[in-house]
Amino acid sequence: MPAPTRTNHIAFQALDMPATHEFWTRAVGLKFSHAVREEARETSNGEKMNPFLHVFYAMPSGEAIAFFDVAGEYERKPDGLEWWAKHVALQVDSVDDVHAMKQQLTEHGVAVRGPVDHDGVWYSIYCFDPNGVHLEVTCQTQAITDADAANAEQVYATWMADRAAQRV
CATH class of the missing domain: 3.10.180.10 (2,3-Dihydroxybiphenyl 1,2-Dioxygenase, domain 1)
Incomplete structure (x- = not known):
């Protein structure tokens, strides 16, 4: 049975894209490796998806941390998890x-x-x-x-x- 061999990327939503970009490229030192811009559309389950920019910051291994800069109004949803x-x-x-x-x-x-x-x-x-x-x-x-x-x-x-x- 096939199994994952490594993490491809982990993604989060950016609350401040310029500060996010500065942090991950300058403070952490990762390579800004890819960006995708998408217009508003529906998700696979029919929910509205706002326009977004999806950016990737790569490690030398090829694994990345990614962020979505989401445009427009949307409901912020707390996850209820312990911060640590x-x-x-x-x-x-x-x-x-x-x-x-x-x-x-x-x-x-x-x-x-x-x-x-x-x-x-x-x-x-x-x-x-x-x-x-x-x-x-x-x-x-x-x-x-x-x-x-x-x-x-x-x-x-x-x-x-x-x-x-x-x-x-």
Whole structure:
């Protein structure tokens, strides 16, 4: 059975397109790789779709983060999720690169939190882009092994049992 091999892109709506473009090209340093302009039309389920610009910022791997600049009036819909649980994590090659990204972002006026060491596996900093997208810049400091995968099954089972018993 075929399975996805990597992320192609992750997309969000831009609230301030010029600030978004500046953040992702200058502060983060991604390549502005593609733009698509679409006029108003209907979605596949018949809903009205406003005119939009869809832009892509690529990483050297070819994966991208993308944004929609939507024209016209529309209803903003809150998603009801915890702000810290919803984030995009971008990989850098080393702990030194995490520190360099913190410096680079700070020089562009971005408030950066961290670094945070996550269980000795990831080393990360956090910030928000102009649209409120929660960005993590991380370096994986150790490989995830088959033993980790086996442990993940146990952690998952315990968590689900605790949820069912209302212990968490």
